[in-house]
Amino acid sequence: MGSKPQERGKQAGFNRVLLRDIAVIYLLTFVVGVPFYFWKLHSDLSGLGQSALSRIDLFVEQTTHSLAPLVSLPKTCTSSEIDQLRQTVFHSYRVKEIGLINPAGRVFCTSNLGNTSIPIYNQTLSRWRNAPDGRTLALVRAKTGKTHSLFVYLQGPHDMGANALIPPDVLNELVGKGFPFPDLPFAVKVAGNALAGSVNAPLEVGAMHETDRFSFYSAQNPVELQFQVTPAFQRSYMLEHSWIPLLLGTLFSAVYTYASRRRVARQSLPATFEWALKNNELEVFFQPIMDTDLGGPLGFELLLRWHHPAHGIISPMIFIPLAEQLGKIGALTDFVMETAIGFIQENPELMKSRYLAINISRQLLLDEHFAERVCRRCGRNQHLIRHLLLEVTEDLAFSDAEMDQAITQLHLLQQHGFRIAVDDFGTGYSGLDLLRRFPFDVVKIDKVFIKELLPEGNAVALLDSMIGLADGLGMVIIAEGVETAQQADSLLQRGVNHHQGFYYAKPMPQSALVAWLARSGASEPAEGAVTVEV
Numbered sequence: 464m465g466s467k468p469q470e471r472g473k474q475a476g477f478n479r480v481l482l483r484d485i486a487v488i489y490l491l492t493f494v495v496g497v498p499f500y501f502w503k504l505h506s507d508l509s510g511l512g513q514s515a516l517s518r519i520d521l522f523v524e525q526t527t528h529s530l531a532p533l534v535s536l537p538k539t540c541t542s543s544e545i546d547q548l549r550q551t552v553f554h555s556y557r558v559k560e561i562g563l564i565n566p567a568g569r570v571f572c573t574s575n576l577g578n579t580s581i582p583i584y585n586q587t588l589s590r591w592r593n594a595p596d597g598r599t600l601a602l603v604r605a606k607t608g609k610t611h612s613l614f615v616y617l618q619g620p621h622d623m624g625a626n627a628l629i630p631p632d633v634l635n636e637l638v639g640k641g642f643p644f645p646d647l648p649f650a651v652k653v654a655g656n657a658l659a660g661s662v663n664a665p666l667e668v669g670a671m672h673e674t675d676r677f678s679f680y681s682a683q684n685p686v687e688l689q690f691q692v693t694p695a696f697q698r699s700y701m702l703e704h705s706w707i708p709l710l711l712g713t714l715f716s717a718v719y720t721y722a723s724r725r726r727v728a729r730q731s732l733p734a735t736f737e738w739a740l741k742n743n744e745l746e747v748f749f750q751p752i753m754d755t756d757l758g759g760p761l762g763f764e765l766l767l768r769w770h771h772p773a774h775g776i777i778s779p780m781i782f783i784p785l786a787e788q789l790g791k792i793g794a795l796t797d798f799v800m801e802t803a804i805g806f807i808q809e810n811p812e813l814m815k816s817r818y819l820a821i822n823i824s825r826q827l828l829l830d831e832h833f834a835e836r837v838c839r840r841c842g843r844n845q846h847l848i849r850h851l852l853l854e855v856t857e858d859l860a861f862s863d864a865e866m867d868q869a870i871t872q873l874h875l876l877q878q879h880g881f882r883i884a885v886d887d888f889g890t891g892y893s894g895l896d897l898l899r900r901f902p903f904d905v906v907k908i909d910k911v912f913i914k915e916l917l918p919e920g921n922a923v924a925l926l927d928s929m930i931g932l933a934d935g936l937g938m939v940i941i942a943e944g945v946e947t948a949q950q951a952d953s954l955l956q957r958g959v960n961h962h963q964g965f966y967y968a969k970p971m972p973q974s975a976l977v978a979w980l981a982r983s984g985a986s987e988p989a990e991g992a993v994t995v996e997v
């Protein structure tokens with residue numbers, strides 16, 4: 464009952480830490496996202512700048528191409544020549560006026576004015592005359608227009624030439640095609656003169672501020688394209704792209720939440736047992752049960768060990784009660800049972816007339832299918848049953864109904880051929896009652912009585928009465944916790960010759976068992992001397 468508020472408290476604590484971590488993840492994603500955001504802005508602008516410049520270059524190319532037939536016209540500016548100029552303008556939807564240029568550097572004939580004489584700026588003229596491909600551009604105020612316009616110049620034979628006037632909104636159109644930032648200020652600078660504006664605002668003479676300026680240059684024409692990345696633009700760009708860190712933050716948070724929950728779930732006690740079983744952290748140790756007449760083992764008790772990766776070896780005294788509480792004892796017992804069956808099958812010679820003792824938790828006896836399950840586990844190898852001794856502790860601490868249920872299971876097991884031992888005998892308060900209710904095959908006298916085997920102690924009297932009781936009921940006696948030669952002798956004097964204890968051997972892993980058997984010179988029980996019939 465008391466654990467529920469505690470669980471809820473733990474959950475709330477976990478949620479608080481999780482929320483804090485998620486907040487940190489979002490913050491980090493945004494902070495780490497800033498350089499990414501600058502890189503993305505730069506790469507977006509550079510892509511847009513380069514494609515705008517290529518559109519301008521292509522346009523210049525097409526315009527000079529349309530001027531090419533005109534540069535060889537005579538210097539006369541007759542009506543047929545003016546017509547030809549007008550035809551060209553008519554067929555171009557961007558060029559508004561075309562002029563013919565004489566060797567003196569003056570426009571002598573235009574599509575709009577006919578005969579005229581307009582000087583070309585010296586700077587433009589010298590750039591044009593020196594251009595290796597005979598063409599150049601200029602941003603100048605046309606005689607016929609109020610604003611600055613773009614002029615494309617093409618040189619012909621004998622220092623003749625032609626130019627085409629293009630209104631500034633064409634530049635706007637060329638830069639703005641597919642441009643996603645219609646309000647981003649930009650400027651097109653042609654040979655030193657600049658027109659500035661934005662896709663949404665007409666271009667006018669002006670320049671960009673030096674700060675926050677991104678510039679791109681044409682390789683073919685004297686054109687520089689500048690973008691003014693104002694703080695306001697940066698803010699709106701960042702807002703527009705905030706979905707990227709938001710998405711990444713959400714993704715990272717989801718992964719983190721999943722991993723945290725998995726980690727916590729794995730650390731939860733029930734999952735810890737499953738994890739331990741799956742990852743071979745549990746191992747069964749073998750402790751010999753000696754027949755002192757024979758000088759060798761007549762069986763082995765199987766004792767679980769948990770090699771915890773963080774806490775080292777954990778005693779079964781700690782984890783067995785826990786496994787019982789958490790309902791995991793069945794899985795652990797199954798594991799021990801499988802180990803026992805495997806061991807008997809793999810070592811037929813060694814196990815010919817020996818047994819393995821397995822501890823059965825009292826809780827399992829309350830399962831009405833337990834006996835049936837254990838028998839099924841032995842499958843077709845029912846002969847294995849005679850090699851198994853099942854130990855149940857004396858202190859079953861059951862209600863009457865539960866005790867009936869447990870006794871039923873014990874009877875079923877015994878009927879199937881399992882030998883049943885009462886473990887830790889003498890330590891519980893229901894020992895005698897239990898012996899009255901069930902005919903155990905073996906009684907294992909608890910180590911506390913062996914430890915205090917002093918001639919003058921009360922333990923001796925108790926031990927003697929237990930021995931008398933067991934003999935009277937026809938049960939085999941095993942003395943647990945034999946640690947010294949004196950204890951062994953004293954037990955022998957009382958006719959107890961089945962001993963288990965550190966004096967003979969401590970519980971050991973299966974790998975050490977063969978070596979121990981060889982070392983101790985334990986021979987096979989003589990035919991008829993000691994058998995699995997404990």
Ligand SMILES: Nc1nc2c(ncn2[C@@H]2O[C@@H]3COP(=O)(O)O[C@H]4[C@@H](O)[C@H](n5cnc6c(=O)[nH]c(N)nc65)O[C@@H]4COP(=O)(O)O[C@H]3[C@H]2O)c(=O)[nH]1
Binds near residue numbers: 795823887944965
């Ligand atoms: N001081 C001393 N101790 C000795 C001596 N000889 C043997 N022991 C220890 O006494 C315990 C005997 O097992 P237990 O009474 O069934 O008591 C077992 C048993 O009740 C339980 N247990 C162990 N494995 C399992 C299992 O697979 N299933 C269940 N349900 N319980 C298990 O954990 C208990 C403790 O097991 P262990 O720590 O292995 O402790 C073992 C063994 O190492 C000795 O000379 N001196």
